[in-house]
Amino acid sequence: MDIFQAIEQRRAVKHYQANTKMPEADYQALMSAVLLSPTSYNIQHWRFVRVTEVEQRENLKAAAWGQAQVSEAAELFVLCADVDAWNDRPERYVANSPKETQDMLLPMMYGFYNKKEQIQRDEAMRSCGIAAQTMMLAAKGLGYDSCPMVGFDREKVAELIQLPKGHVIAMMIAIGHAEKAAYPRAGQLPLSDVLVENHF
Template sequence: MELFTAIEQRRAVKHFHSGEQMSERDFQKMMEAVLLSPTSYNIQHWRFVRVSNAEVREQVGEAAWGQPQVTEASELLVLCADTQAWAKQPERYWQNVDAKAQGVLVDMLASFYHGKDQLQRDEAMRSCGMAAQTLMLAAKGLGYDTCPMIGFDAGQLAEVINLPQDHVIGMIIAIGKAAKPAGVRGGQLAMHQVLMQNYFV
């Protein structure tokens, strides 16, 4: 599918054909695209929990207040991020550059994030957001629909997936074939309401 068509047609689908399966080939292709998403200092904070076990799906569904797309979707991913990834073997993020450049980048990274808890969390969530958009567009390009979800009890979901203490949950994304089309767009703000020239007026 052409990129701008995928952007236009990507919608949050609430009901999926439960009998439809995403091929492993398509899943891998989608995830390979996701791993090309940008991150600050190439930290690649994101961690993806693929929920394939039916019992675990039910538990996630309970944490998501019974929303049907959790159990109906072909694939269910919990997008998480490691807030401390910046400090964990940071040289691996620049393993393909020369040692001098790697040293400079690692030092810069440490200086930028050290002692800044809010920035660490914000950066992890930004990384989740960029990965999520790549994932949804890649899925649409492969002929699948998606539903990004923030409607869940974060503490309960963290227990279900055994989330490490230094990680955060960005969102859940359900993936599959739509059983019902998305509703009409609620209404887009006009360009002049959201695009400023140089500064706010």
């Protein structure tokens, strides 16, 4: 599918064909695409919890106030971020770079994030947002629908997935084949309402 078609056709689908599975080849293609998502300093903050157990799906559905897509979709991911990834063996993120590049980037990375908790969290969440969009567009390109979700009890979901210390939950993403089409777009703002040049 053309990338512009995928962007146009991607919608937040709420109801999926239940009891369907994503073939392994599609799953591998999806995740291979997601891992190419860009991150600042190549830190790759994202951590994906793929939820495959029926009981865990039902528990998460209850934490999401009964939203059907949590249990119906072929795939469900809880997209998280390691806020402390910037300081966790950072040499990994530049391992394939020339030594002079490593010697430049590692001190820069430390200086940019050290003792700046808001920047650490903001960057981790930005990385998740980019990865989420990559995931949803890749899914659409493979013929699947998706739904990004923030409507859930975060503390309960964190408990259910045993979220490690120093991590945050960005969203859940359901992926599968639509049982019912999404509602028509509710109202897109015109470009003139959202774009300014040079300053507000």
